[in-house]
Amino acid sequence: MSLSKSMTASEHNQPCLYLIPTLLGDDTQAQSIPPYNLHIIEAIWHFCVENEKSARRFIKSVAPKKKQADLKIEILNKNTPPQEIPSLLSPLREGHSVGILSEAGMPGIADPGAMLVQAAHREGIRVVPLVGPSSIFLALASSGFNGQSFSFHGYLPIDKRERRVAIKQVEQESLRKKSAEIFIETPYRNNQMLEDLISTLNPNTQLCVACDITLPSELIFSASIKKWRQKKADLHKRPAIFIIQA
Structure with a gap:
């Protein structure tokens, strides 16, 4: 199955919460990111991120044609109140996939993204970890x-x-x-x-x-x-x- 067909199936049949690994430093080559990860980043518009500035910089570096103004970004960090976590799943309930971006590395590992992943499982939302650095x-x-x-x-x-x-x-x-x-x-x-x-x-x-x-x-x-x-x-x-x- 092609990447585009695979992504289309996910978007139309079952929105997913994607765990998208980010680079471990500014000097790491963006070319090290797997092509499938780049395809996912290109295809989705909703993101929950630990830091908006670094998340936008990462997205721009790997998907330069993606319009930054159209990104829908919510903050998810150690200061996010637990009672606000369910609201971050709203796009998924409406049929849109969401990507989690950590400040560096793999979301959910020593990272506040774990709170959203847990909430997604409680609601039966599909969680998809992508390959990348931890x-x-x-x-x-x-x-x-x-x-x-x-x-x-x-x-x-x-x-x-x-x-x-x-x-x-x-x-x-x-x-x-x-x-x-x-x-x-x-x-x-x-x-x-x-x-x-x-x-x-x-x-x-x-x-x-x-x-x-x-x-x-x-x-x-x-x-x-x-x-x-x-x-x-x-x-x-x-x-x-x-x-x-x-």
Whole structure:
């Protein structure tokens, strides 16, 4: 079946909520986006986005002929009240497909888009994930750590003492479960996080830092804490994923 026929079937018979992955950085080549994703973006006009400015910039970069003035954009971010989520499904109830765009990467993974996906399932709306980058899974795949058993912890505490306690707890969980433990940090605090990991974790514990994934400045380094103590890395204001395995 051709792409156009496939899309027409979706639009006319069953509107879909599309999870549309975005680029992980401004320097990532738009050519890396699968043709089918581009076709979907060209075909739909309703979008729920984490940030309107970056979403419009992304759409313009991959679909330059699409009229920006005709886009119907709703904001869906961490500040969106839960009671407003059902209203974002209105276009789908009216027969129009909707695309979710995250600030970067895959919607619904460590992302507020999960709230809308859950609401769509409750109403029997078809959810269609498209192929594309997810920094969390790309980091895990490139770490060499356990891809069969892993956990994502989001952000660890900001307070230095509490963060070190959390780091030891995560390390113990990894040791007990023989699992990879994944977390992130606000980019401007990355260096402090790395310092605490190196000073707190056991020398034999493995640490992977995947930074600027898919960008020309990409850094992926996976080694024991003992080896990390011999390495210099500046992660300041660079999107990074941290993974440990005890």
